[in-house]
Amino acid sequence: MIDLxxxxxxxxxxxxxxxxxxxxxxxxRDRLEALRRAFTRREPLVCYALKAxxxxxxxxxxxxxxxxxDIVSGGELARxxxxxxxxxxxxxxGVGKTENEMAAGLxxxxxxxxxxxxxELEALARTAKRLxxxxxxxxxxxxxxxxxxxxxxxxxxxxxxxxxxxxxALALYRKASRDAHLRVVGIQCHIGSQITTLDPYRLAAASVxxxxxxxxxxxxxxxxxxxxxxxxxxYKDEKPFALASMARVLEDxxxxxxxxxxxxxxxxxxxxxxxxxxxxxxxRKKTSMRRFLIVDGAMTDLPRPALYGAWxxxxxxxxxxxxxxxxxxxxxxCESGDFLALGxxxxxxxxxxxxxxGKAGAYxxxxxxxxxxxxxxxEVLVDGRRVLLARRRERIKDLYAAET
Ligand SMILES: *Cc1c(COP(=O)(O)O)cnc(C)c1O
Numbered sequence: 218m219i220d221l222x223x224x225x226x227x228x229x230x231x232x233x234x235x236x237x238x239x240x241x242x243x244x245x246r247d248r249l250e251a252l253r254r255a256f257t258r259r260e261p262l263v264c265y266a267l268k269a270x271x272x273x274x275x276x277x278x279x280x281x282x283x284x285x286x287d288i289v290s291g292g293e294l295a296r297x298x299x300x301x302x303x304x305x306x307x308x309x310x311g312v313g314k315t316e317n318e319m320a321a322g323l324x325x326x327x328x329x330x331x332x333x334x335x336x337e338l339e340a341l342a343r344t345a346k347r348l349x350x351x352x353x354x355x356x357x358x359x360x361x362x363x364x365x366x367x368x369x370x371x372x373x374x375x376x377x378x379x380x381x382x383x384x385x386a387l388a389l390y391r392k393a394s395r396d397a398h399l400r401v402v403g404i405q406c407h408i409g410s411q412i413t414t415l416d417p418y419r420l421a422a423a424s425v426x427x428x429x430x431x432x433x434x435x436x437x438x439x440x441x442x443x444x445x446x447x448x449x450x451x452y453k454d455e456k457p458f459a460l461a462s463m464a465r466v467l468e469d470x471x472x473x474x475x476x477x478x479x480x481x482x483x484x485x486x487x488x489x490x491x492x493x494x495x496x497x498x499x500x501r502k503k504t505s506m507r508r509f510l511i512v513d514g515a516m517t518d519l520p521r522p523a524l525y526g527a528w529x530x531x532x533x534x535x536x537x538x539x540x541x542x543x544x545x546x547x548x549x550x551c552e553s554g555d556f557l558a559l560g561x562x563x564x565x566x567x568x569x570x571x572x573x574x575g576k577a578g579a580y581x582x583x584x585x586x587x588x589x590x591x592x593x594x595x596e597v598l599v600d601g602r603r604v605l606l607a608r609r610r611e612r613i614k615d616l617y618a619a620e621t
Contacts, residue, residue, distance in 0.1 A: 218493060218530060218532050218573055218575040219239070219241055219244065219490070219491075219492075219493050219573075219575065220241065220243070220244075221239065221241060221599050222241075222243060222599065222601060222602065223602065224599050224602065224604060226239065226493070226495060226534050226571065226573060227534055227535065227571055229495065229597055229599075229604065230495045230497065230534070230571045233595050233597055233606065233610070234595065234610060235495050235496050235497040235513050235514065235571065235594075236494060236495065236496045236497075236512075236513055236514035236515075236518045236594040237494070237495045237496075237594055237595050237596075237597060238492055238493070238494055238495075238518075238577065238578075238581060238582050238594055238595070238596040238597065239492065239493050239494075239495060239596075239597050239599060240270075240272070240274075240275050240488070240491050240492045240578055240596065240597070240598045240599065240607070241491045241492075241599050242275070242278040242491075242598055242599065242600035242601075243600070243601070244490055244491035244578075245275060245278050245279060245487055245488055245491040245578075246278060246279075246282050248486060248487045248488075248490065248491070249263060249265075249279060249282050249283075249284055249487055250282075251460060252448075252460055252481070252483065252486065252487075255459075255460035255461045255463065255464040256464040256467075256468065256479070257464070257468070258468045258472075259468060259471075259475075259478075259479055261467075261478075261479040261480065261481050262285050262306060262441075262478060262479070262480045262481075263284050263285065263480075263481050263483065263487075264284065264285035264286055264287040264306065264307070264308050264443075264480055264481065264482045265279045265284045265285070265286050265287065265302075265482075265483065265484065265487055265488075266286075266287040266289075266446045266482045266483060266484030266485075267286050267287065267288050267289075267293045267296060267297055267300075267484070268288075268289055268293065268484060268583060269484030269485050269487070269488050269489075269578075269579040269580055269583060270484075270488045270492070270578055270579055270580075270581070270582065270583050271293060271296045271583060272582065272596055272598075272607050272608060273296065273299055273300045273607070274596075274598040274605055274607035274608075275488065275491070275578075275598060275607065276296065276297065276300030276301075276302065277300045277301050278598070278600070279300075279487065280300050280301040280302045280303075281301065284302070284306075284487075285302060285303070285306025285307055285308070285328070285480075286300075286302040286306065286307045286308075287307075287308050287310055287446070287482035287484075288307060288308070288309055288310065288311075289309075289310050289311035290311065290314075290318065291315070291317065291318035291321050291322075294307070294309070294318070294321055294322055294325065294327075295321075298325065304325045304326045304327050304328070305326065305327075305328055306328060307325070307327045307328055308327065308328050308329045308330075308331060308355065308405070308443065308480065308482070309322045309327055309329070309330045309331060310331040310357070310405070310407070310482070311331075311333075312333045312334070312337075312378055312379060314330070314337065314340075314341075316340050316343070316344050319340065319341050319344045319345075319352070320344050320347075320348060323344060323345055323348050323350050323352055324348065324350075327353070328353065328402075329353045329354065329355040329402050329403055329405075329441075329443075330352055330353065330354055330355065331355045331356075331357045331405045331443070332354055332355065332356055332357065332389065332393075333356075333357045333379060333380055333381065334381070335385075335388075335389060335392070338354070338389055338392060338393060338399070341354070341399065342393075342396050342398045342399050345398040345399065346398045350398070351397075351398055351399065351400045352398060352399050352400065353400050353402040354393045354399050354400065354401050354402060355402055355403040355404060355405045355441075355443060356381060356386045356389050356390055356393070356404055356405070357379065357380040357381065357386075357405045357406060357407070358380055358381065358382075358383065358386050358404060358405070358406040358424065358425060358428055359373055359374075359375060359377065359379055359380030359381055359382055359386075359406070360373055360380075360383075360406055360408065360420065360421045360424035360425070361373065361374055361375040361382065362374070362408050362417050362420045362421045362424070363417065364408045364409030364410075364412045364417040364447060365412070365413075365414055365416075365417060366409050366410060366411045366412055366413075366447075366449070367410075367411065367525050369524070369525060370409050370410040370411050370525070371408075371409045372407055372408055372409050372410075373406065373407065373408025373409055373417075373421060379407070380406060380407075383424070383427070383428055383431075386404075386428060387428070387431055387432070387435075390432055390435075390437050391435070391437075394437050401437060401439065402439065402440050402441065403439050403440060403441040403442060403443055403478075403480070404425055404428060404429060404432075404439055404441075404442050404443065405442075405443035405444075405445065405480075406421050406424070406425055406443070406444060406445055407444075407445025407446060407447065407482060408421050408445065408447060409447050410446065410447050410449075410484075410485060411447070411449045411450070411485060412447040412448065412449045413449035413455050413456065413457040413458065414458060415458045415462055415463060415466055418444065418447075418463060418466055418467070419466050419470070421444065421445075422444060422466060422467055422470035422471070423470060425442055425444070425470070426470050426471065426473070429442065429474065429477075439477065440476075440477065440478060441477055441478035441479065441480050442471055442474075442477055442478075442479060442480070443479075443480035443481070443482065444467060444479070444480070444481055444482075445481070445482050446481065446482040446483045446484050446485070446486070447483075448460075448463070448483050448485070448486035449485075449486075450485060450486060450489050450490060450576065452527065452528050452529060452530070452576050453528045453530075467479060484579060484580075485579040485580065487579075488578040488579045489576050489577075489578050489579035489580075490576055490578065491578040492576070492577045492578020492579070492581060493573045493574060493575050493576075493577055493578075494514055494518060494519050494557075494573070494574040494577040494581060494594070495514075495534065495571055495572070495573055495574075496512040496513055496514030496518075496546075496557070496571070496572050496573075496574065497512060497513045497569060497570070497571055497572075498510050498511070498512055498566050498567065498568055498569060498570045498571075498572065499511045499512060499513055499549070499568065500568065501566070501567075501568070507544075507545055508542060508543065508544045508545070509544060509545050509546075509547050510544045510545070510546045510547070510563070510566055510572070511547055511548070511549065512546055512547070512548060512557065512572060513548075513549065514548055514557060514574065514594070515548025515549055515550045515555050515557075515589075515591065516548055516550055516552065516554060516555040516556070516557075516588075517548070517550060517585055517586050517587065517588050517589065517591045517593075518548075518581065518582070518585050518593070518594050519557060519574060519577055519581045519585075520580075520584045520585070520586070521580055521581070521584070522556055522557055522558065523552070523554040523555060523556065524584070528558070529557065529558060529574050529575055529576055529577060530574070530575035530576060531546055531557065531558045531561050531563070531572055531573070531574050531575070532563075532572065532573050532575065533563055533564050533566060533570065533571075533572060534570075534571040534572060534573050535566070535567075535569075535570035535571045535572075537564040537565055537566055537567070537570065538564060539564055539565045540564075540565070541562040541563060541564055541565075542562070542563065542564075542565060543560055543561065543562055544560075544561060544563055544566075545558070545559045545560065545561075546558040546559075546561060546563075546572065546574075549589070549591075550588060550589045550591070551589060557574050558574070582594065582596060582608075587611075587616055590616050592610060592611035592612060592613060592615060592616060593610070593611040594610060595608060595609055595610035596608040
């Protein structure tokens, strides 16, 4: 499921307790390298979308390997800085940046602000003026492309709240280019997440290219084009496109602008495969309809199954022999939607046994909650033979420490 380079998952579960996220530095580095290598005609700047997994130790691995960051809040700005991402490689996305967040980003000297509305541009200009700085502006284009993914993961349709349609984007560029406190630097678009076919990227890239051409006609030149994230992975039997094919699509679309830098903002692709969730069997239960393994991991730790009906691989870590049986792996939370996996064939497990839920490195811990007053899980980073407790398990008193 994941190669921990000889570090034993059972030992980790015993030492750090469960539920426990385990991340592999090697896998994250490997994905970053694979993405870079896919491009043959240019060197893209890969800005890791921190929201997929904001853990500092994991971020540090990617920052050291040369990645930039894509952030969506002031909190992520602080985390990106602590993880060691160079401000000159950080882009600030999101439809609702506050002026305080903008000010923090301006002081830090970020690469670009991806602007999504007229009012946001005005707020950015005002903030830059107040600080006597010039804000680097990228406009987020909404190309009205269907990424053919889960409806909740679609961001580039005209009906979505994200980005601006072409005419509005062009108007925003004109406004930005006239403002002394703004500096137009690029164009961005991000059409969705867990995209497994290339056509949406082809259409989005064509739309971005058309917009660049229109801007050039008006004398507005850009130094980079940012195609966002969204690269899908195989959780079950999805057949994602080859990275090399994606690279060809983008290199071809932007061939007329050899000087222009290409940016990408992958989150899931870099870290999903780099993480597993270890969880312990609390109880077994058999009803007239089904068999359940009740485990100590829940939708509060890994919400993707409950949120999207997502499928994650599940394996027995504790070796058990015997005929496999079909079980539902469910958590302790008081919701019928609280499951990690349904109808899985597993060897007969016993109380105290450890299971691993795979491909849990992206949008797992990042989306975790304390619902049902459950302290959040611990996170461990494995790097070669080194094991680092990257985040200690929350304690009961952490649950109410901020309350009065
Ligand atoms: C979420 C997001 C990403 C990353 O998406 P993935 O599907 O994880 O690659 C990139 N850019 C923006 C603006 C986002 O909102």
